[in-house]
Amino acid sequence: MTLDARLRSLYQGLDTSPGFDARVMARVSAELDANAAVNAARARAEEQRRYELARHTQSWGAGLRRAVTLETLGAAAFAGCVVHNIWMAMQPQVSPLAWSLGVTALGVMLALAAPPLLLQCHRRMSRPV
């Protein structure tokens, strides 16, 4: 028997044990399941993070903090000065009756406008994202 033939017969049966393919496919399947579980957990965490972020940005405090900037403070101070000056100029001309009527009208308007505004704000804060 030649060396070639002997070497060929030596290695002809060298192979994996039975069921090798099935074991590989089972590992693949297990990995797919594990990946699906990890992806689901990651998606849940991401959704929770977005929810918390949205809640934070929708809160009154956060809204107020976002609104209070140097520009808005400056504009408010400027508007206050303008109103004050106009009022000081007009005050002698406005009769006491008109003054009391104006204050009453303003109070009624505020009383009518406040409840719907407050209700809307409450709904926005309590609504799930």
Next chain:
Amino acid sequence: MLTDGEVIELVGANRRDVALAAILQAYRRKVFGLAYSFVRNREAAEDVAQEVFIRVWRALPSFDARASLATWIYTIARNTSLSALRDRRREVQLEDPATLLEAQPAAGCIESGAEQAALMRLVEELPDRQRQVVLLYYLQEQSHEEVASMLAMPVGTVKTLLHRARARLATAAGVPGT
């Protein structure tokens, strides 16, 4: 056997499992042989081969056919085998050739177990690269080109190593070369 393009199409169609099943059928024995040529232990080689196919499955979406599928798989197999070899180096146990022979079917085997074990020992005593070339060449009647691809060697080097190994084995075993 799937072509490289068909494998890419299957992966694109989200049918990686079908692609892997075809790859397993075509490359199982070659990858196992390549792993065995490195780690020289049947169980370890099977673990490595399993790991290779899992890595292939994971990396299939990134296979772009710049290299052939075979070259790509053999590269993964070599890297995985070398990595396993490094892990095992401290406690490496070379398999007793008789153990390997017991695991093989005896069909078509004319020689006695003792003669085969003796020849296996002679192969084991060859320098690493010669031993690897001999194993892979005779594993599946492979061509020099395929062995060169598996081991990332020039074809000429494979032929030289095989020639030297045969000469050495023929002398040691006292049998005709071819």
